[in-house]
Each structure stands twice: as structure tokens, then as C-alpha cells.
Amino acid sequence: MSATVDVPAQVGVKKNYLTALKEALFEEMSLNPHMICQGEDIGILGGAFGVTEGLQAQYGAQRVIDMPISEACIVGSAVGMALNGKTVMAEMQFIDFISCGFDQIVNMMATYHYRTAGEVNIPVVVRGPAGAYGGGALYHSQMNESWFCNSPGLKVICASTPSDAKGLLKTALRDGNPVISYEIKELYRRNDIAEVLPDEDYTVPFGKAAIRKAGKDITLVSYGQNVYHCIQAADELEKLGVSAEVIDIRTLVPLDEETIFNSVAKTNRVIVVNEAPMTCGFAGEIVSRISTKAFDLLDAPPVRITRLDTPVPWVKPLELFVLPSVEKIVQAALKTVKY
Amino acid sequence: MRSQSGTAAPERTDDPKEHNQTIRPRDLLTKEDHLEIFKLLFLARYFDVRLIKEKKRGRLRGTLYSSHNQEAVLVGCLYGLRPDDWISPIHRDMPAFFLKDIKFKWDDPARMGMSIEELCAQVWGKAGSPGRARDNWSHIGSKSKHIIHSTSMLSGTIPAAAGVVYADRLNGGDVIAMTLNGEGSTAQGIFHEAINFAAVHKLPVVTIIENNHWAYGTPTHMEYSQEDFARRADGYGIMGLVADGQDVLDVYDKVMMAVNHSRAGNGPSIVECKTFRAYGHGDHDDDRAAKYRPEAEILKGRERDPIGVYRQYLLEKGYISPEDAKLYIAENKGAGEVGNEDFPPEVVAYLSKGIDYALTCPVPEAEEGGMWVFKEGGR
Ligand SMILES: Cc1ncc(C[n+]2csc(CCOP(=O)(O)OP(=O)(O)O)c2C)c(N)n1
Ligand SMILES: [Mg+2]
Numbered sequence: 034m035s036a037t038v039d040v041p042a043q044v045g046v047k048k049n050y051l052t053a054l055k056e057a058l059f060e061e062m063s064l065n066p067h068m069i070c071q072g073e074d075i076g077i078l079g080g081a082f083g084v085t086e087g088l089q090a091q092y093g094a095q096r097v098i099d100m101p102i103s104e105a106c107i108v109g110s111a112v113g114m115a116l117n118g119k120t121v122m123a124e125m126q127f128i129d130f131i132s133c134g135f136d137q138i139v140n141m142m143a144t145y146h147y148r149t150a151g152e153v154n155i156p157v158v159v160r161g162p163a164g165a166y167g168g169g170a171l172y173h174s175q176m177n178e179s180w181f182c183n184s185p186g187l188k189v190i191c192a193s194t195p196s197d198a199k200g201l202l203k204t205a206l207r208d209g210n211p212v213i214s215y216e217i218k219e220l221y222r223r224n225d226i227a228e229v230l231p232d233e234d235y236t237v238p239f240g241k242a243a244i245r246k247a248g249k250d251i252t253l254v255s256y257g258q259n260v261y262h263c264i265q266a267a268d269e270l271e272k273l274g275v276s277a278e279v280i281d282i283r284t285l286v287p288l289d290e291e292t293i294f295n296s297v298a299k300t301n302r303v304i305v306v307n308e309a310p311m312t313c314g315f316a317g318e319i320v321s322r323i324s325t326k327a328f329d330l331l332d333a334p335p336v337r338i339t340r341l342d343t344p345v346p347w348v349k350p351l352e353l354f355v356l357p358s359v360e361k362i363v364q365a366a367l368k369t370v371k372y
Numbered sequence: 373m374r375s376q377s378g379t380a381a382p383e384r385t386d387d388p389k390e391h392n393q394t395i396r397p398r399d400l401l402t403k404e405d406h407l408e409i410f411k412l413l414f415l416a417r418y419f420d421v422r423l424i425k426e427k428k429r430g431r432l433r434g435t436l437y438s439s440h441n442q443e444a445v446l447v448g449c450l451y452g453l454r455p456d457d458w459i460s461p462i463h464r465d466m467p468a469f470f471l472k473d474i475k476f477k478w479d480d481p482a483r484m485g486m487s488i489e490e491l492c493a494q495v496w497g498k499a500g501s502p503g504r505a506r507d508n509w510s511h512i513g514s515k516s517k518h519i520i521h522s523t524s525m526l527s528g529t530i531p532a533a534a535g536v537v538y539a540d541r542l543n544g545g546d547v548i549a550m551t552l553n554g555e556g557s558t559a560q561g562i563f564h565e566a567i568n569f570a571a572v573h574k575l576p577v578v579t580i581i582e583n584n585h586w587a588y589g590t591p592t593h594m595e596y597s598q599e600d601f602a603r604r605a606d607g608y609g610i611m612g613l614v615a616d617g618q619d620v621l622d623v624y625d626k627v628m629m630a631v632n633h634s635r636a637g638n639g640p641s642i643v644e645c646k647t648f649r650a651y652g653h654g655d656h657d658d659d660r661a662a663k664y665r666p667e668a669e670i671l672k673g674r675e676r677d678p679i680g681v682y683r684q685y686l687l688e689k690g691y692i693s694p695e696d697a698k699l700y701i702a703e704n705k706g707a708g709e710v711g712n713e714d715f716p717p718e719v720v721a722y723l724s725k726g727i728d729y730a731l732t733c734p735v736p737e738a739e740e741g742g743m744w745v746f747k748e749g750g751r
Pocket of ligand 1: 463464524525526553554555556557558582584586587588649653
């Protein structure tokens with residue numbers, strides 16, 4: 034047993050996003066003897082990013098499985114295990130590869146509860162590192178969450194802070210429904226966002242957005258990595274005399290409309306920022322809900338700042354060109370408040 | 373006939389017979405078993421022809437994928453399973469839902485198979501269906517009866533079958549999971565991905581390949597480069613057997629060899645049952661199939677009707693008298709050419725009971741269309 038497990042929360046010690054995820058897995062594995070973790074290289078190696086480091090040493094190779102390279106089978110066998118009483122964490126080495134398991138996710142897993150009229154539920158969490166800004170190029174940078182938001186029966190979550198990463202993952206593993214979790218790999222080891230995590234067993238509920246910065250002139254709605262771009266933009270806007278409120282939705286399905294609408298009721302202006310391509314992306318969904326359900330609150334057309342409708346290119350200038358940036362948010366905000 | 377390749381079946385060493393003859397699984401069947409199997413072939417056939425008639429009268433929605441002439445595969449595969457074994461049937465296997473755990477207890481509500489009432493309610497799209505008629509025809513199942521709920525996605529339940537038995541092994545159990553698939557479906561990636569996983573963990577997944585020589589409008593030589601689909605097993609180093617799908621006892625023998633082998637911890641297995649598709653792919657395809665399939669092939673296929681093949685065997689063994697053998701003749705006839713009088717009365721009564729139930733059952737309330745997207749209340 035060569036596990037080096039930093040599970041017991043040390044008071045006052047700040048933990049990064051990756052450690053928070055790891056703690057969630059260790060804690061749930063010990064609380065739930067019927068939980069299984071499976072994915073590529075998650076056991077002996079401890080995962081490509083180390084999220085599952087030490088897990089197999091602690092819980093054994095039967096519950097922490099190094100899977101053959103088949104995303105479809107990782108998901109599909111998890112569905113069968115769930116059908117037979119298990120809770121499964123299924124890791125995608127990169128969330129980009131989830132496309133290889135797409136059919137099993139959207140047709141087998143997502144629909145199971147529905148097509149059995151509630152007889153069966155599938156407690157499976159498919160989680161994996163996602164997102165751009167790291168030079169990962171086309172196939173290690175994606176945010177493909179809208180595929181799954183468009184597939185009824187799946188919950189879709191995206192944590193931006195260490196405490197949310199842990200609390201949302203624990204909620205996901207107890208939810209009883211299939212959950213797709215977008216973890217932001219660029220945040221995994223960022224020290225500036227490390228936090229002291231609560232000592233006690235805590236969870237973060239689905240469908241409850243967080244206000245990351247309060248403001249009154251304009252609302253910036255986002256999730257994942259772009260939350261930090263929004264906070265930075267809000268700081269710059271403040272210097273220019275514009276007060277921006279930053280909302281981190283945390284979970285896409287279910288979506289906390291109330292917090293968004295309450296903010297827009299105050300600011301009457303809104304910009305939605307995400308790093309997925311614009312067409313049929315989740316930013317469009319949020320804008321659509323505001324436009325259809327809270328039209329009267331708006332004093333300016335809602336704005337989407339997203340990736341261009343392109344793949345994510347490799348080299349830095351190209352990558353940044355197609356992605357949302359602090360600068361793009363500031364410029365759009367200035368225009369929108371003057372509308 | 374065993375495939376050239378694949379792991380050899382375990383030979384029995386406790387052979388009590390003289391002549392050092394190996395005992396086949398069929399040798400352990402009693403006369404009662406044989407008569408029951410005979411009746412089950414009629415039951416599966418009757419289910420099919422009756423539904424074909426109901427469909428022609430416009431009483432059913434959706435597509436009927438006839439299992440006509442493939443009954444020996446279904447009965448032979450399912451007869452020897454344990455009640456708690458899992459199965460996963462596909463579109464052409466409607467009778468499999470009631471054939472599971474049916475022997476000698478057709479009406480027992482506690483059996484681990486679907487009741488004929490539930491199945492008919494499903495076919496008629498009624499609220500008494502186990503899935504409340506949310507998806508059509510064969511896309512049903514039961515967690516408590518150990519039937520994996522399939523989708524339309526061919527080979528899509530094989531990974532689930534592997535997961536089910538993985539979980540079972542972890543709990544100390546010894547069930548097997550049998551998945552039924554058409555030969556065309558073996559080209560799907562997930563077929564291989566799942567069997568590979570099962571082979572790595574020596575999981576008791578028994579994959580049946582119903583080779584009816586057509587995948588919709590595509591003949592086998594355009595689906596696979598080898599003659600025997602059982603050779604799919606070679607790449608995984610697992611047992612791959614070929615059975616005569618028109619001979620229920622040959623199916624039974626090969627399947628039980630595979631089941632015993634897999635249950636004993638030797639890994640997954642594949643049994644290819646060579647059979648024949650009597651009609652079009654689905655009832656919507658009957659007219660076109662008559663054009664794309666050579667007539668000679670159809671006539672040749674119909675020659676070896678599984679009911680007739682088995683009747684002959686029973687006669688030769690003396691399990692039925694020549695007089696009894698003349699009582700009900702359902703073989704070598706199309707669905708339009710047989711009537712109730714060609715089937716044992718208990719077979720007709722059994723299905724009629726299911727249909728009567730379905731007809732009195734209400735259609736689900738419209739609002740149910742919006743229900744059960746998510747489970748409430750946690751794990
Ligand atoms: C993934 C997928 N692709 C295509 C289809 C459409 N389809 C339904 S059945 C079928 C043919 C299946 O052939 P085979 O596996 O040999 O089974 P059979 O119908 O002959 O019993 C096709 C192409 C499907 N249901 N699923
Ligand atoms: Mg076929």
C-alpha cells in the first residue's frame with residue numbers, strides 16, 4: 034500500500050480543485066460500500082491528472098477498475114452495475130473522448146428511468162477534465178456540455194471552485210440520476226483559487242447558483258473557467274464606474290433561473306459567457322430563458338460571449354482569438370450599459 | 373458442429389455411461405422436459421402468428437419483427453437458464469420475455485419471467501406494460517425479473533450485461549447474463565468493446581448470435597468476412613460455438629455448454645445459432661423482402677421448421693406416439709395458413725388470456741409522457 038492520501042481535512046490548509054475532487058471520491062467510496070470507480074488508467078497510475086491517486090491502493094482493484102480504452106464500455110458497464118445496485122464514478126480521461134461513449138450515455142443511460150416508468154434509476158457520474166485555454170488543441174479542450182443538456186435525463190454540472198468541486202461531486206454521487214460533470218482542468222492545480230474546505234461532510238446542492246461578486250449595473254452569467262474571466266472583467270469595469278454582478282450557475286441541468294432573474298431584475302442588462310461554440314450552446318439557452326420569461330426586465334438586448342463557431346485551435350494566439358476573454362467581456366459590458 | 377476455433381468446451385469426466393460417451397446437456401433432460409420444450413416451441417410460434425394476424429387487422433402499432441422459424445433458438449437458449457440469470461433480448465425475440473423461467477410454471481406470478489399479460493399489454497401499448505408503454509415492443513425489461521431493458525441500439529445492452537454480472541460477482545453471486553443479438557449487430561463497436569471487457573474480467577456473459585443470414589436487407593457475406601460468426605470469439609480467446617438453430621436440442625446443448633463454462637468462471641462465451649428468417653425484416657418489409665431474397669432460399673429455409681425437426685426427434689425417441697404426432701401441425705406453414713386448431717389448446721388459451729388482459733387495460737394517461745425523466749429523492 035503506497036497510498037499517500039490527504040483525506041482528513043486539515044484545518045486552515047488551503048486545498049486546490051484537484052485535491053477537493055479527490056477528497057470527494059475517497060469520502061464517498063468509504064461512505065458507500067457499493068460504489069465503484071472506473072476509467073482509463075485510474076487505478077495503478079491514479080489517473081492522467083492524479084484525481085484518483087491512491088484510490089485503488091485503498092479500495093482495491095475490484096472497486097477501482099483500470100478499464101480497457103473504451104468510453105462506450107466504461108459508461109455501458111457502469112449502467113449495468115447501476116442496474117444491479119452499484120453507484121459508479123466513470124472517468125473520461127478527457128471530456129473530449131466522451132463522444133466515443135455518446136450512444137451509451139444518451140440512449141442507454143439517460144433514458145433508463147424514463148423508459149422504465151421509474152422502475153430503474155442509474156446512479157452513475159461521468160466526470161472528466163474539460164475546457165480550453167491550456168493549448169490542448171482540438172481534442173483536449175472541448176466543452177461539449179450542450180450535447181448532454183439536450184439529452185433529457187442527464188444532469189450536467191460544472192464547478193469553478195474547490196469547495197464546489199467537492200460538494201457538487203458528492204451531491205452527484207448521491208443524486209441517483211446520471212450526472213455529467215465538467216471539471217475544469219486548467220483550475221485543477223491553480224493555487225490562487227485554493228480554499229479551506231469545510232471539515233464536516235458537506236454537499237453543494239444542484240440548481241443553486243452562486244453570486245461571486247455583487248453589482249447593480251449589469252449581470253454577467255457564467256460557469257467553469259469563464260467565471261474568473263467575468264470576475265476579472267467586473268473588477269476592471271468597477272474602475273470604469275460600472276458595477277457588474279457575477280453569477281456562477283454551477284449546474285446547467287438543473288438551472289437556477291431564479292437567481293439569474295433576480296439579478297437581471299436589479300441590473301436590467303445581461304451578458305452570458307461560456308467557452309462552448311455559440312450555435313446551440315448553453316449561453317443561448319440562458320439568454321432564451323431570460324428573453325422568454327423575463328423580457329420585461331431587460332433594458333438592452335442580452336449578449337452572448339462564447340467561443341467562435343470553430344474548433345479550439347492549438348497555438349496560443351489562435352486559441353485565444355476564438356475564446357471569450359476579459360477584454361471581450363469588458364467591451365461588451367460597456368456597450369450594453371450604454372444601450 | 374463446433375467452430376474450428378475458440379476454447380474447447382469442458383469435457384465431462386464423470387461419465388457414468390459405457391462406451392466412454394460424453395454426456396451432453398440434453399442427456400439430462402427428462403421426457404417431461406422434452407414434451408414441455410415441444411409445447412414451448414408451439415407457444416413461441418403461436419405468439420408470432422397470432423400477432424402477425426392482429427397486426428394485419430390493424431390492431432397493433434409499430435413494427436413486428438417476426439421470430440417465425442427462429443423459435444428453437446429462443447427456447448433452446450432459455451430453457452436451461454436459472455431463474456435468477458439475466459437475459460437481454462432484442463427486437464426479434466419477443467417470445468423470450470415470457471419464455472424466461474417458464475418451464476412447468478406458465479402461470480406462476482412469482483416466476484422470474486414476464487407474464488403473458490404484461491407482455492401483451494406492452495404490445496398493445498397499454499398501461500399494464502412493465503414500461504407503461506413508453507418505448508415500443510421489445511424495449512422492455514424488469515430489474516426484479518432480471519431482464520435488461522434494451523433500446524433500439526443494436527448490441528447496446530452487452531456492456532450493461534457485463535456490468536450486471538460484474539456487480540453480481542462483487543456481491544458473491546454466480547448468475548450469468550445472456551444477451552441475444554442478430555448476426556448483423558456483431559459489427560457494432562460496442563459488441564467488441566463489451567466482450568473485450570468481459571473477457572478481461574472473465575465475466576459470465578453468454579452472447580447468442582442469431583444468425584438468420586440477413587440483417588434487414590443485407591446478406592451475411594456483406595456483414596462479415598468469415599463463414600461462422602462464432603469466430604468473433606477468437607479475438608478474445610473465449611469459447612465460440614456453432615449450433616444448428618433449427619434443432620432445439622443442438623441449441624440447448626451448445627448454449628448449456630457455454631453457460632456452464634461461463635458460470636464456472638472461465639469467461640464469456642459466444643454461441644452462434646444458424647437459423648433462417650421466415651419473412652421480411654419487419655412486417656413493413658415483407659413485400660420488399662420477397663423481391664430482394666431469392667425464392668429458392670426461402671423455400672429451402674422453410675424446409676427445416678424447428679417444430680417439425682423436433683417432432684421427428686420425439687417420434688424417433690418414442691416420447692410421442694405416432695397418433696399424438698398427428699394432432700397439431702403448425703410447421704411448414706405461413707402465418708396465414710395456420711389456425712388455432714394447429715396448436716395445443718393450452719397454448720392458445722395462454723396467449724388469449726394475455727390478449728384479453730391487454731384489451732381491457734387502459735392506455736396510459738397523456739401526462740405520463742412528461743413523467744419520470746429524473747428520479748426524485750436521491751439514490
Ligand atoms: C445502432 C443501430 N443501427 C441501425 C439500426 C437499424 N436496424 C434495426 S434492426 C437492423 C438489422 C439487424 O440485423 P441483425 O442484427 O442480423 O438482426 P435481425 O434483424 O436479422 O434479427 C437494423 C439495421 C439499429 N436499430 N441500431
Ligand atoms: Mg440477422
